[in-house]
Amino acid sequence: MIDQTRLAPELLYLLHKDPAELAQALAELRPPDIAEALRDLPPAAAAKVVEALPFDLSVNVFDEPELAEDRCEILLHMNEDVVVPLIEAMSSDQRADVLREMPSAARSEFLKKLDDETRQSLQQILLYPPETAGGIMTTEFVAVPENQTVAETLDFLNKVAHAKETIYAIYLLDPLDRRLAHVVSLRELIVSDPAQKLVDIADPRAPIAVKPETDREEAARIISKYNLLAIPVVDEQNHLLGIVTVDDVIDALVQEQTEDAQKFGGVEALDAPYMNIGFGEMIKKRAGWLSALFLSEMLTATAMQHFETEIEKAAVLAMFIPLVMSSGGNSGSQATSLIIRALALGEIKLRDWWRIALRELPTGLTLGAILGTIGLIRIMLWQRLHFFDYGVHYARLAVTVGFALLGIVAFGSLAGSLLPFVLKRLGFDPASASAPFVATLVDVTGLVIYFSVAFLILRGTLL
Numbered sequence: 001m002i003d004q005t006r007l008a009p010e011l012l013y014l015l016h017k018d019p020a021e022l023a024q025a026l027a028e029l030r031p032p033d034i035a036e037a038l039r040d041l042p043p044a045a046a047a048k049v050v051e052a053l054p055f056d057l058s059v060n061v062f063d064e065p066e067l068a069e070d071r072c073e074i075l076l077h078m079n080e081d082v083v084v085p086l087i088e089a090m091s092s093d094q095r096a097d098v099l100r101e102m103p104s105a106a107r108s109e110f111l112k113k114l115d116d117e118t119r120q121s122l123q124q125i126l127l128y129p130p131e132t133a134g135g136i137m138t139t140e141f142v143a144v145p146e147n148q149t150v151a152e153t154l155d156f157l158n159k160v161a162h163a164k165e166t167i168y169a170i171y172l173l174d175p176l177d178r179r180l181a182h183v184v185s186l187r188e189l190i191v192s193d194p195a196q197k198l199v200d201i202a203d204p205r206a207p208i209a210v211k212p213e214t215d216r217e218e219a220a221r222i223i224s225k226y227n228l229l230a231i232p233v234v235d236e237q238n239h240l241l242g243i244v245t246v247d248d249v250i251d252a253l254v255q256e257q258t259e260d261a262q263k264f265g266g267v268e269a270l271d272a273p274y275m276n277i278g279f280g281e282m283i284k285k286r287a288g289w290l291s292a293l294f295l296s297e298m299l300t301a302t303a304m305q306h307f308e309t310e311i312e313k314a315a316v317l318a319m320f321i322p323l324v325m326s327s328g329g330n331s332g333s334q335a336t337s338l339i340i341r342a343l344a345l346g347e348i349k350l351r352d353w354w355r356i357a358l359r360e361l362p363t364g365l366t367l368g369a370i371l372g373t374i375g376l377i378r379i380m381l382w383q384r385l386h387f388f389d390y391g392v393h394y395a396r397l398a399v400t401v402g403f404a405l406l407g408i409v410a411f412g413s414l415a416g417s418l419l420p421f422v423l424k425r426l427g428f429d430p431a432s433a434s435a436p437f438v439a440t441l442v443d444v445t446g447l448v449i450y451f452s453v454a455f456l457i458l459r460g461t462l463l
Helices: 008-017 019-026 031-039 043-052 055-062 071-075 080-089 092-101 104-113 116-126 150-163 186-191 216-225 246-264 279-306 308-313 315-344 350-384 394-425 435-458
Strands: 143-145 169-173 180-185 230-234 240-245
Touching: 031 043, 031 055, 043 055, 043 071, 055 080, 071 080, 071 092, 080 092, 080 104, 092 104, 092 116, 104 116, 116 240, 143 150, 150 186, 169 186, 169 240, 180 186, 180 230, 216 230, 216 240, 216 246, 240 246, 315 350, 315 394, 315 435, 350 394, 394 435
Parallel strands: 143 169
Antiparallel strands: 169 180, 230 240
């Protein structure tokens, strides 16, 4: 007998030794643990493990998000007689994800073999991109006429509950046009008088709902704001299409956060777990951004060539180039991260760009003043303590570095805060304004600011 800590090789050993013993052992594990173990097996071996599971358990395992990146490959190695019933038994949103991952030819073949109800449900969800509420909704909800009684509804639930993924609420429809009218929570239904009409116990206000085209992050924000367990998805005529549940939102947010974290590092979002990405695909995901950043950094070299004369005259200025450039990049990266997150949470809108600019400019100036003061004190202190000789004009050099940091950090904060707005306005993902990209942008302008300040302060002395 195995427990939750069993590794994939042990499962593979049991599979070859005694498939019946494997099925018995896995039946006592939780679906998420089995899903994690299957990820570590080759697809063909994982397919044999799934076929050895009790059917209900295999359905639960394939509904787990832990297996999302691998289940299509596993299904393609399974017997077709097992796959079709398995897909039909999965929750509607999860089986839609499976079909999206399949090659178009295999998807068409599977759709033909599914029952009519499952096929229609899938086709409806597949109309919408996976980043939208319609793309992650489930069509397994309970909807009844609003003039039905509590007793009739409870009796109806007893008959259909086993076929529904989750039942957080009962959706009340207008008897005439079948439009969504009200929502009654399961708790309200249970504690109400059986003789009461549903419309009498429902919240009289219009239900909170989203359109199928609504971004899944916006759906998540609404669920969080109103403390919902599920939110209905309706069309333009207010007909109920499906519901987005809180667990679906969590899965979607984890995926979104993973993609954003990868983009922050200057990497194109990965489509699968790190260890499942092939060498060629990894190069493709990373080379594009890295090349773009490298080409951008060439502008830094061009700027340094422009100031070659100043560097030759005052070589001591070159010592502080990494200091001032990195400070501006760090300030810009801070601002970018804060603004991207605020945009994702809906805390700010595109129209707020000017308010952000007015907020970040004094913030950047203050931060620049702090760093500039530290830099100035450091140069003066090193000179006085004879740690290093910056020359007879060390005081002017200290002032140059201080004022340069003031300008560069202020510019970095302003540029880093406005770049996400520019990208979003152009239709790009704001997360593409990654830390390396902002740092590269500030590097070039930072050099210009640094040597411009140096020319003004050191002219006639070092320059």
